[in-house]
Amino acid sequence: MVDLAFRLTGDAEDARDIRQTAFLRLLGSLDSLNGTCSFSTWFYRVVLNLCLDHRRSRKASDKRGAGRGADRAESSGPSPPQCTEQEEAARLVAGAVAALAPPERTVVVLKHYQNLTFEETATILGLPASTVKSRMQKALLSLREKLKNVEI
Amino acid sequence: MDCNDIRQEMPAYLYGELTGRNRAELEEHLLACPACREQMDHGRSAMALLDAWPPMARQPEDQPAVVLAGQAGSMRPPYRPGRLRAVLMGAAAAVLVFVVLALASAEVEFTDGRFCLSFGAAATAKTSPQAPGNRPLPPLIHTVAAEVVDDRMDQLASALDEAFIRQDRMQEDRLLLLARTLEIRRSEDLQRFSLLLGECTRAAMEDTFTWVADDSSSRLDNLPPNGKEETR
Numbered sequence: 001m002v003d004l005a006f007r008l009t010g011d012a013e014d015a016r017d018i019r020q021t022a023f024l025r026l027l028g029s030l031d032s033l034n035g036t037c038s039f040s041t042w043f044y045r046v047v048l049n050l051c052l053d054h055r056r057s058r059k060a061s062d063k064r065g066a067g068r069g070a071d072r073a074e075s076s077g078p079s080p081p082q083c084t085e086q087e088e089a090a091r092l093v094a095g096a097v098a099a100l101a102p103p104e105r106t107v108v109v110l111k112h113y114q115n116l117t118f119e120e121t122a123t124i125l126g127l128p129a130s131t132v133k134s135r136m137q138k139a140l141l142s143l144r145e146k147l148k149n150v151e152i
Numbered sequence: 153m154d155c156n157d158i159r160q161e162m163p164a165y166l167y168g169e170l171t172g173r174n175r176a177e178l179e180e181h182l183l184a185c186p187a188c189r190e191q192m193d194h195g196r197s198a199m200a201l202l203d204a205w206p207p208m209a210r211q212p213e214d215q216p217a218v219v220l221a222g223q224a225g226s227m228r229p230p231y232r233p234g235r236l237r238a239v240l241m242g243a244a245a246a247v248l249v250f251v252v253l254a255l256a257s258a259e260v261e262f263t264d265g266r267f268c269l270s271f272g273a274a275a276t277a278k279t280s281p282q283a284p285g286n287r288p289l290p291p292l293i294h295t296v297a298a299e300v301v302d303d304r305m306d307q308l309a310s311a312l313d314e315a316f317i318r319q320d321r322m323q324e325d326r327l328l329l330l331a332r333t334l335e336i337r338r339s340e341d342l343q344r345f346s347l348l349l350g351e352c353t354r355a356a357m358e359d360t361f362t363w364v365a366d367d368s369s370s371r372l373d374n375l376p377p378n379g380k381e382e383t384r
Contacts, residue, residue: 002208003208006207006208007208012208012209015208086204089201090204090205090206093201093202093204096201097205108202111163111167112199112202113202113205117167117169118163118164118167118169130160133160133161133162133163133164134160136163137159137160137162137163137195139198140163140166140194140195140198140199141194141195141198143201143202144195144197144198144201147198147201150201150204152200152201152203
């Protein structure tokens with residue numbers, strides 16, 4: 001879960017905060033677990049909503065000039081001269097994922113990094129599976145275009 | 153299937169989720185359509201690129217899902233850890249008491265800061281704690297519960313976290329059970345707690361009990377003779 005939050009927020013500290021908040025929300029919301037969806041689905045939604053709130057508040061603080069930069073995932077790694085090739089590739093991929101449109105980024109993180117099926121991803125997001133696949137296709141082509149010079 | 157249909161299904165194909173006739177049709181189309189083949193190659197290389205971004209490095213403070221009281225000051229959580237500790241202690245105490253009750257076919261009441269057991273007809277008659285047939289639970293139970301929780305809190309927290317990471321269904325059920333026990337804020341709710349436990353499977357309850365207090369049984373065996381006799 002902390003990895004999900006990390007990939008969506010691009011910041012390890014924020015990801016840990018989100019995890020903490022999600023657990024507290026879990027303990028406070030047991031009554032809402034009424035069997036209408038599985039526990040996993042419910043919990044994924046909690047984390048995704050927290051990440052969404054986080055993104056909104058970060059946007060607001062960036063607007064006020066107090067932000068820590070628009071793209072944390074890209075800036076969170078070591079600076080390029082100190083990177084190995086592998087680290088540099090990871091930094092570029094993280095940056096490219098962070099630069100995707102939020103709906104596409106969410107699909108990529110759930111599908112590729114959380115290793116969910118398209119059906120599971122669609123259930124969590126409340127979308128048709130066909131929409132999830134379209135977003136994934138668009139995201140993959142966009143990533144390929146942005147990273148075409150990256151050697152792995 | 154035309155090119156649009158094929159491209160719609162490409163991600164499912166790349167992730168091995170396209171089967172049967174649809175898969176065969178897509179593969180057949182790819183043989184005849186260079187444009188779709190190129191898109192498929194791009195998708196495949198993008199997937200490989202995504203793998204270059206490793207998971208977030210785990211740090212020692214990531215191990216417990218919830219950082220608990222009594223740990224190093226730098227790891228002290230921003231919320232009130234004492235509350236969680238108290239809740240966990242209550243939960244573990246309740247689990248211990250419940251198991252004792254299950255053995256003794258008895259009921260429990262919490263009166264004047266002490267657990268009291270009622271046996272047989274006395275239980276159904278809801279007699280007062282001082283009446284014959286009622287006996288305060290041996291104080292050692294409290295001591296054992298507190299010690300067990302002290303020993304187990306970190307493991308519980310880690311296990312909660314791991315359940316989510318592994319997405320293990322059984323573990324999730326176990327987590328739910330534990331989370332439900334955490335609903336018990338005060339020991340006065342013991343009766344409600346036993347009802348909640350009754351909803352859960354026996355196996356889950358046994359697992360949880362083993363998990364929470366697996367090294368307490370030997371200590372329970374050392375209860376004073378009176379207490380041991382009364383609880384069986």
